[in-house]
Amino acid sequence: MSTILTENGVRKMDEGDPLATYRDQFYLPKDVVYLDGNSLGAAPKAAFDELETAAKTEWADQLIRSWRGADWWVLGEKLGNQLAELIGAGPDQVTVCDTTSINIYKALHAALSLRPDRSVILTEAEGFPTDSYIAEGVQSVRDRTELRLEDLDEDTIEDYLDETVAVVLINHIDYRSASVRNMKAITEKIHAAGAIAVWDLCHSAGIYPVDLEAANADFAAGCTYKYLNGGPGSPAFIYAAKRHHGSFSQPLSGWWGHVEPFAFEPNYTGDTGIRRLLCGTQPILSMRALKASLDMYDTVDMAAVRKKSQSLTSLFIDLVDQECDGLGVTVISPRDADARGSQVSLAHGNGAAIVHALTERGVIGGFREPNVMRFGFAPLYLTHHDVWLSVAHLKEVLETEAWREDRFNAAGKIS
Structure with missing residues (x-):
């Protein structure tokens, strides 16, 4: 300067x-200067109109008919397609659902299912703690699965990649320092070692022009209540590259992820698309608040x-x-x-x-x-x-x- x-x-x-x-x-x-949108975004005015319509008209008046009449049943996928534009994903590869922690749990299991001959989850020692906590949880319910916590970056990651690593979970933007990682270069190194790349986009979505497809990422997850202004506790999102659809499995095999959810079959058969990553009934009111922000982002x-x-x-x-x-x-x-x-x-x-x-x-x-x-x-x-x-x-x-x-x-x- x-x-x-x-x-x-x-x-x-x-x-x-x-x-x-x-x-x-x-x-x-x-008289407030709000510099905490990286934890909770400000409230879009249109969110209150969305909530009022969803509560007073669709719920109060239309009752259960709104699952079809108001598209509640496919709201997660519709929002996912809007959000996909912000993170460089193609259509029908993103859905809005659950929380970041739950979605990371599903993504790690999905990645492990694609590499059955490997046993190691590799993630950051200094990343946002929910990532390593969830990785510990995944390890605890799987036989012969090892968790390694290391200092991961573009210059160091190859030191920790070997033929035992099945999946690497890594943050795109660091939550403490805001350092940005080179997603494409790191993903290339992960793939060269034969592993699957799972990206945490909590501090990227809505603020940084992410391009998951250009980076050839496998899975990604993130929240919507930070820069995406979805509101406190708004549902998260999960991305799965189209090339993996129909091939992975995940353990939260609820009825929403079934290929024919209203067939009410006794055994689970997963959907062949992004819905395979769904579990149960979603928080429609929170999703409608998020819709207001994503509608705004359509013009940004x-x-x-x-x-x-x-x-x-x-x-x-x-x-x-x-x-x-x-x-x-x-x-x-x-x-x-x-x-x-x-x-x-x-x-x-x-x-x-x-x-x-x-x-x-x-x-x-x-x-x-x-x-x-x-x-x-x-x-x-x-x-x-x-x-x-x-x-x-x-x-x-x-x-x-x-x-x-x-x-x-x-x-x-x-x-």
């Missing part, structure tokens, strides 16, 4: 923003989202460098915008208290142990001026050491 950034100069960065009109499509509390240019994301996060880093130098914070996210997702993480020994102090001032971020302050930047509803305001508050909290107040240090955990 060679020039001094000013508030007026930052305001000019918002002029001509092609995404500016989307901000008004969200409920945003007054993901290249513009990525460009603005890089601009917002780069500005945040530049302002932290300019305004907070010598105040004890360290940028731990990549400084190269191409290597960074839509989050900037700062390290500070009292990070939790600082985030609490910022929240009281209306700047809402997040914290992850042991010392990581996470600030997520959602281009559909944030401005460059929001970034200026957030760093101004951060500087004041650090300079005054307001975070030392007892109430900030006694506050509970932050999601």
